[in-house]
Amino acid sequence: MxxxxxxxxxxxxxxxxxxxxxxxxxxxxxxxxxxxxxxxxxxxxxxxxxxxxxxxxxxxxxxxxxxxxxxxxxxxxxxxxxxWIPNTPAGEADVQRWLTLAAGEIAFGSCAARLITVFNAPLDVDFAAATAAKAMQKLEQGLEGRDWLVGDRPTIADVATYSYTAHAPEGNVSLDPYPNVRAWIARFEVLPGFEAMPTTAVGLVAE
Structure with a gap:
């Protein structure tokens, strides 16, 4: 390496x-x-x-x-x-689907909600909350009956969607309605090498 x-x-x-x-x-x-x-x-x-x-x-x-x-x-x-990335067209396409969710509804949902509450960003609270709920529902459904989003082991799909999902409560987005998501977060956080993101922040807007 x-x-x-x-x-x-x-x-x-x-x-x-x-x-x-x-x-x-x-x-x-x-x-x-x-x-x-x-x-x-x-x-x-x-x-x-x-x-x-x-x-x-x-x-x-x-x-x-x-x-x-x-x-x-x-x-x-x-x-x-x-x-950490499938070597089949179907597997890679499935990963890309979750990367798109991370760049779309997660970014404009739980990420934006966190920016509002933690960083005082001038964003639409209601839109962020509604968008976060849509993303959470997709994750909840995608994790039904499975440990990871793609295949039988963690991939970059899990990595891309984890951080702002796990920290959604900082943006007043509750994880309580999503048992599959909460179980997945717990599995992710005991992977060897995992290191958490700080849970507090100061008034700076970052990507």
């Missing part, structure tokens, strides 16, 4: 947590590089050269630079942890 893998992150960003926790779960040698959002480090010329959107996380692996948390998961799985 390459010693060149560096993950630029903000500890209380769920998107950044996806990248970091996957590297830890998969045993990928990496360096975690904190980005000081409070001082605007994510808007510095050096950081913007890696990600013009000025958002964490960003992955460096030699000459390869990858932004977007889901893209980072795919890159790391393909490069270093192939067991």
């Amino acid at each position: 390459s010693n060149a893998v560096r993950i630029h992150h903000f500890a209380k960003s769920g998107h950044a947590h996806r990248a970091l926790v996957f590297a830890k779960l998969a045993g990928i040698t990496h360096e975690a590089v904190p980005v000081d959002l409070a001082t605007g480090a994510h808007k510095s010329p050096e950081f913007l050269a890696m990600n013009p959107n000025g958002q964490v996380p960003v992955l460096e692996d030699g000459d390869a630079i990858v932004s977007d948390s889901n893209a980072i998961l795919v890159y790391l799985a393909r490069a270093y942890a192939p067991d």
